[in-house]
Structures are given as structure tokens and as C-alpha cells.
Amino acid sequence: MKRAVCLLSGGLDSSTCLAYATREGFECYALSFDYGQRHRVELEAAARVAAALGAKRHLVATIDRRLFEGSALTGSAEVPKHHSDTELGHGIPITYVPARNTVFLSFALAWAEVLGAADIFIGVNAIDYSGYPDCRPEYIAAFERMANLATKAAVEGGSRLRIHTPLAQMSKADIVRFGAKLGLDFGLTHSCYDPDEQGRPCGECDSCLLRKKGFREAGLADKLDYVR
Amino acid sequence: MKRAVCLLSGGLDSSTCLAYATREGFECYALSFDYGQRHRVELEAAARVAAALGAKRHLVATIDRRLFEGSALTGSAEVPKHHSDTELGHGIPITYVPARNTVFLSFALAWAEVLGAADIFIGVNAIDYSGYPDCRPEYIAAFERMANLATKAAVEGGSRLRIHTPLAQMSKADIVRFGAKLGLDFGLTHSCYDPDEQGRPCGECDSCLLRKKGFREAGLADKLDYVR
Numbered sequence: 001m002k003r004a005v006c007l008l009s010g011g012l013d014s015s016t017c018l019a020y021a022t023r024e025g026f027e028c029y030a031l032s033f034d035y036g037q038r039h040r041v042e043l044e045a046a047a048r049v050a051a052a053l054g055a056k057r058h059l060v061a062t063i064d065r066r067l068f069e070g071s072a073l074t075g076s077a078e079v080p081k082h083h084s085d086t087e088l089g090h091g092i093p094i095t096y097v098p099a100r101n102t103v104f105l106s107f108a109l110a111w112a113e114v115l116g117a118a119d120i121f122i123g124v125n126a127i128d129y130s131g132y133p134d135c136r137p138e139y140i141a142a143f144e145r146m147a148n149l150a151t152k153a154a155v156e157g158g159s160r161l162r163i164h165t166p167l168a169q170m171s172k173a174d175i176v177r178f179g180a181k182l183g184l185d186f187g188l189t190h191s192c193y194d195p196d197e198q199g200r201p202c203g204e205c206d207s208c209l210l211r212k213k214g215f216r217e218a219g220l221a222d223k224l225d226y227v228r
Numbered sequence: 229m230k231r232a233v234c235l236l237s238g239g240l241d242s243s244t245c246l247a248y249a250t251r252e253g254f255e256c257y258a259l260s261f262d263y264g265q266r267h268r269v270e271l272e273a274a275a276r277v278a279a280a281l282g283a284k285r286h287l288v289a290t291i292d293r294r295l296f297e298g299s300a301l302t303g304s305a306e307v308p309k310h311h312s313d314t315e316l317g318h319g320i321p322i323t324y325v326p327a328r329n330t331v332f333l334s335f336a337l338a339w340a341e342v343l344g345a346a347d348i349f350i351g352v353n354a355i356d357y358s359g360y361p362d363c364r365p366e367y368i369a370a371f372e373r374m375a376n377l378a379t380k381a382a383v384e385g386g387s388r389l390r391i392h393t394p395l396a397q398m399s400k401a402d403i404v405r406f407g408a409k410l411g412l413d414f415g416l417t418h419s420c421y422d423p424d425e426q427g428r429p430c431g432e433c434d435s436c437l438l439r440k441k442g443f444r445e446a447g448l449a450d451k452l453d454y455v456r
Contacts, residue, residue: 061292067338098341099334102378106327106334110295113326133383142374149367150330 001027003117004164005108006055008032010045011191012211013167015053016179017123020166022053023182029115030055031108035097036065041199045190052188061107068097101134105143105163113151118159125167125175127210140165172214180220187223196227203228229255231345232392233336234283236260238273239419240439241395243281244407245351248394250281251410257343258283259336263325264293269427273418280416289335296325329362333371333391341379346387353395353403355438368393400442408448415451424455431456 004026006018021028030050032043043060050058101122108120128135144163148154151161167175179186191211192201201208203226215222232254234246249256258278260271271288278286329350336348356363372391376382379389395403407414419439420429429436431454443450 059294061295062290063292064289064335066287067289067335067342098380099338099375099378102375103331103334103338106331107292107295110327110331114295133380134378136377139374139377142370142377146367146370146374147327147330149364149370150327150362152326152361155361 001025002119003027003029003056003112003115004119004121005029005031005112005115005117006121007104007108007123008046008050008055008058009123010042010047010049010189011123011207012172012179012186012189012214013123013125013175014046015049015123015186015189016175016182016184017121017167018049018053018055019179019182019184021119021121021164022055026119026121028053028055028121029111029117030058031104031111032058032060033063033104033107034060035063035068035100039192039195039199041190041192041195044199045188048188052185059111063103063107067103068100099134101132101139102143105147109147109150109161112161113153118153118161119164120161121164121166123167124165125170125172127172137165137168140168171217172210173217176214176218176220180218200225200227202226229253230347231255231257231284231340231343232347232349233257233259233340233343233345234349235332235336235351236274236278236283236286237351238270238275238277238417239351239435240400240407240414240417240442241351241353241403242274243277243351243414243417244403244410244412245349245395246277246281246283247407247410247412249347249349249392250283254347254349256281256283256349257339257345258286259332259339260286260288261291261332261335262288263291263296263328267420267423267427269418269420269423272427273416276416280413287339291331291335295331296328327362329360329367330371333375337375337378337389340389341381346381346389347392348389349392349394351395352393353398353400355400365393365396368396399445400438401445404442404446404448408446428453428455430454 004021006021006028008014008018008030032046124135140163147161191207193205193207194202201224232249234249234256236242236246236258260274352363368391375389419435421433421435422430429452
């Protein structure tokens with residue numbers, strides 16, 4: 001059974017991506033990160049999803065949060081609310097974390113090399129492109145190229161490393177439909193940037209709005225218990 | 229004053245590289261890593277060197293060691309000894325750490341973005357090429373290309389990020405001569421893979437042998453107090 005490292009935040013996208021890798025027959029090693037997120041409910045969701053999808057192992061790697069200083073997701077800045085749908089996905093959001101996917105993929109690469117895996121899955125998609133530079137296809141291709149020069153296998157002639165982005169061309173509605181087809185229990189996932197004390201999603205941050213819109217357009221019900 | 233992030237292990241190469249960046253007029257932010265090295269004396273050397281060279285800040289970022297399982301530098305494998313000079317620098321050494329420079333440079337990239345720095349210095353050199361895939365010029369070029377697609381600046385039209393490798397074409401003797409010219413106090417640095425309890429370099433590991441050879445060929449005295 002071929003091993004794969006699957007980046008897993010516990011959100012809709014990465015969970016769907018893990019469900020896909022599993023269906024494709026990979027033995028999946030799920031990798032999450034503790035980088036001082038303000039909301040630990042994200043890591044709890046990742047653990048639930050990894051267990052439900054039968055990941056071989058789930059590693060939560062700690063990343064020194066001092067490197068990510070100044071981001072809304074780790075710092076004290078206000079998470080923006082009440083964006084209209086038309087504003088969504090334009091420009092770099094305040095929730096941007098510096099070089100995040102580069103750090104995440106680097107860790108995935110290190111773990112893949114230790115595990116002897118030549119496949120890495122990441123749930124980036126078309127929605128992210130305009131907002132996050134490190135979600136764009138040209139970025140992923142450049143990372144893959146660099147990775148294939150970086151490792152022992154690159155020098156000793158092992159398998160070529162591949163970064164899989166099965167959701168690359170999908171809208172949020174596409175992802176909801178795809179996840180449903182794969183049998184993913186969306187109720188286990190978590191997407192909110194600003195949950196309340198009980199961990200309930202706010203329903204108003206960019207991430208909640210995008211998710212709601214995705215379910216609405218896909219014509220499917222979202223089981224999450226939104227605050228609003 | 230332009231800011232630069234300088235990777236600093238506390239060894240001969242990275243210390244010389246930091247001395248060079250300082251002389252070039254950069255305000256230097258030295259970045260070291262605690263990744264479960266067996267010998268903490270390395271991090272102490274980095275702190276000494278950063279202070280002596282007047283680095284603006286020295287950050288020791290913690291990296292989750294579970295990602296680097298199976299390497300001699302972090303695990304329980306024996307550090308190889310008594311290599312002849314002719315064996316040095318051929319093939320991938322047991323001291324190889326999976327995807328290490330990719331992880332280190334990713335952290336440097338994240339910190340550079342936070343600091344608004346467009347320059348990263350790393351002391352890779354010709355000696356390393358044959359042993360470490362992630363020290364080769366083609367690897368560094370691929371990382372730089374990827375980095376320039378990864379960040380906010382890449383999208384918003386900021387300065388192009390540059391990975392500087394001033395020692396790239398140098399032998400160990402060249403580096404010793406270069407460091408001496410820059411006024412670096414080599415006695416502050418530390419290169420040994422296997423120091424004794426007092427932190428004295430063993431004099432027999434690959435790293436000690438390479439260093440001794442470098443000083444010998446440069447015709448300069450190494451102030452370190454080797455065990456052998």
C-alpha cells in the first residue's frame with residue numbers, strides 16, 4: 001500500500017482531500033499543525049476527521065508561533081465579519097499567515113521522506129487563489145519542482161515526489177458535492193475563524209460565509225450549528 | 229538599513245556567512261533551530277556568534293523533532309568516525325536530516341515576510357554539494373523561485389526575494405580564509421557532531437576532520453581545543 005502525507009486542518013477542503021486520498025487507495029498519514037491558532041476546536045476537528053477516515057497516523061506538529069507574528073489567525077487582530085458574498089475571495093485577507101503553505105509543505109516533505117512516501121495531498125482550490133498566493137497552481141508546481149531537488153530520493157533516483165491538489169479547480173459548491181460523494185461526514189469538520197466558547201461556528205466570518213454559500217449552491221444541508 | 233534573515237547554526241560556514249551579510253550592510257536577524265540536536269553546544273555557539281557580530285535579533289525556533297526521526301543528528305545512531313580525508317564529502321552522510329534546508333528556509337521565508345525583509349543568507353557551499361541534495365545551487369535556485377510565488381510581496385509587487393549563498397563556490401579552506409578576512413573569531417564557532425561532556429570537539433567526526441583540513445590548507449591556526 002502506497003503511503004501518502006495528507007495535510008489536514010479539519011476544515012471542509014482538507015477533509016475532503018483526505019477522503020479522496022483514502023479512496024484512491026493510499027495509506028494516509030494525516031498532518032496537522034499547532035501554530036498558536038486562537039481556536040483549538042480546529043485541531044479537535046482534525047483529530048475527529050483523521051479517526052473517522054481511518055488515517056494510519058495523525059501527527060499534530062508544533063510550529064514555533066513567533067514566526068507567524070502579526071497574523072489575524074494567531075495574533076490579536078479582529079477577524080473581519082459581515083463581508084458580502086461579492087467581497088469574498090478578493091485580495092489578500094487579513095487572515096493570511098506569512099508563508100504558511102511553504103512551512104506546512106516543508107514539514108510534509110520531511111515527514112514523507114522519513115516515511116518513504118512520494119505523495120503529498122493538500123486541499124488548495126480555486127477559491128483560495130485570489131486571496132492566498134501560496135495556494136495558486138504555479139506556486140504548487142514550483143514547490144513540487146523544488147522538492148524534487150531537495151531529497152535523498154532526488155539524488156539517489158527514488159520515486160518522483162508529487163504534490164496532489166485534487167480540489168484545485170473546484171468551487172466551494174463543487175467541493176461540497178465531491179465530499180458528499182466520497183461519503184464524508186461534514187458534521188465532523190470545522191471551518192470557522194471565530195467560534196464561540198462552545199466551539200460553535202460564528203456564521204459570519206469569511207470562512208463561514210464561504211461554507212454556507214457552498215452548501216447552498218450545492219443544494220445540500222450543512223449540519224453545523226451556527227451561532228448566526 | 230535593509231533587513232536580512234541569516235540562518236545560523238553556530239558552525240564555521242553559517243558564522244562566516246553572517247559576518248559577510250553584516251559587512252554588506254544588512255541589519256541581520258539570525259535564525260537558529262532547536263530540532264532536538266543531541267548537542268546543545270551548537271545553539272550556545274550560535275548565540276555567542278550572533279552577539280559578537282551584533283545581530284539585531286537572534287531567534288531560536290523550535291522544530292517538532294518527530295518530523296526528523298531516523299537521523300543520526302537527532303536520533304540514537306552512531307556518528308561515524310575515523311573517515312579518511314578521501315572519504316569525506318562523497319555520498320549522502322548518515323548525518324543527513326530529511327528535507328532540513330527546506331524546513332529551515334521555509335521558516336526563514338516566514339520570518340522574512342513578517343520582518344519585511346527580502347534577503348535570506350544561508351552558508352551552503354561546494355563541500356556540501358555531493359553529500360546533501362538540499363545544498364546544491366540548483367536546489368537553492370528552485371527554492372528562490374518557489375519563494376517568489378509564495379508571498380504577499382509576490383502578488384502585490386514588493387521586492388523580489390533573494391537567497392544569498394556567498395560561500396557557494398568555496399572550499400573549506402576558502403571559507404576559513406574568507407572568515408579570517410572578515411575578522412570572524414573562529415573560537416566562538418562550533419562544528420563537531422560529537423563533542424564530549426565539556427563541549428570539546430571530538431576531532432574525529434566528518435565535521436571536525438573537514439574543519440581541521442580547512443584550517444591546515446588555509447595555513448591558519450584553529451583555536452578550538454580538540455579532544456584528539
